Amino acid sequence: MTSKINRRELIRNSSLAALGLGFSFRSMAGEDRLPKDFGAQEGLLNLGSNENPYGPSQMVRDAIADMVPYSNRYQFSLPSMLSFRKELAAGYGLEESNILVTAGSSVALGLLPRYFSKGNIVTAAPTFFILPNTAKKLGIKVIEIPLTEDKVHDLPAMLSSIDNNTQLVYVVNPANPTATIVKPAALKAFCIEASKKAAVLVDEAYIDFVDTPDNESMLGLVSSNPNIIVMRTFSKIHGMAGLRIGFIAAHPSMIMKLEDAYFDESQVAVSNLTMVAALASLKDEAHRNDCRKKIIAARDYTFETLSQMRFRCIPSHTNFFFFKLGDYKGDFAADMLKKNVLVRSNTYPDGKWGRVSIGTMEEMKQFISVMKQTFNA
DSSP states (O other), X not given: OOOOOOHHHHHHHHHHHHHTSOOOTTOSSOOOOOOTTOOOOTTOEEOSSOOOTTOXXXXXXXXXXXXXXXXXXXXXXXXXXXXXXXHHHHTTTOOXXXXXXXXXXXXXXXXXXXXXXXXXXXXEESOOSHHHHHHHHTTOOEEEEEOOTTSOOOHHHHHHHOOTTEEEEEEESSOTTTOOOOOHHHHHHHHHHHTTTSEEEEEOTXXXXXXXXXXXXXXXXXXXXXXXXXXXXXXXXXXXXXXOOEEEEOOHHHHHHHIIIIITTGGGGSOHHHHHHHXXXXXOHHHHHHHXXXXXXXXXXXXXXXXXXXXXXXXXXXXXXXXXXXXXXSOHHHHHHHTTEEOEEEEETTEEEEEEEOOOHHHHHHHHHHHHHHXXX
């Protein structure tokens, strides 16, 4: 494991790495930036970053408004905020000692490779880019295991690839960019077995969109297994992508190590406005359920329509989906942006693929209209 380093050096290295991560307009699995020369376009149909089109609930907005008069104070200066970490953990059935709060999960994904830097990291390919790209920038060997033909994590192959030098195994479930899931029983067995050899990180950014009866988080494993880490964010189902808050859940012994190495001031990295927003959102299950219902309806409409247009669409369990572009000759994402539609695309060994985030039903009807014009369907 890496030793504790100078905070100024950490911030400098983190910033440089973030700037060099290859945030590209064409990135498939990133909440990435628009092109630098991209001006504000009126009426842009933004289906590129897997955000909740309905935004935060009214309870969240009210909580933020109530906290605004106190935004001149640090979090630790407000008595009402001193129990934040405990309340947040309780919302997920955990103890305060089980979590580390971060300014969105991307911060943790950029820092964890620095902690697990003394060996290799095993990931799927393709996968969400921040962690593996950061590792590569740091000179860490990344073992990338191709997804199955169905675009699902190949857990047996990932398990077989773990060796004596493996420090971390990274699983995104539901997967990004493919929106597929691993069955809970299989993932749980994998986590337990893999954790005997290395730390296992399960990124559950999109798990709240999964509507299968057997949907199960891996959070239940962290209290008893010091080598299993789970990551959650408020950027997706909670509609708080711009507020920046997430957390790492792990065994208290792992949390202490991470705090000591890199995260000792993570609590003050999140504003008091964001903190009250997160707690309010956790209490508003009705809003989350309503968002999920609307998004799934719009997703199913889009999936069925594109399938009828003879696109190969991978069944989705979240708020975006992955579809093959066939023999499309151009740069699909760039061409769509010229039509004021922001989506993602990339080329893989098995061809060109697109990824579209699910907006409102009206937005998806607009997207389908542009697709029909583009492909003469």
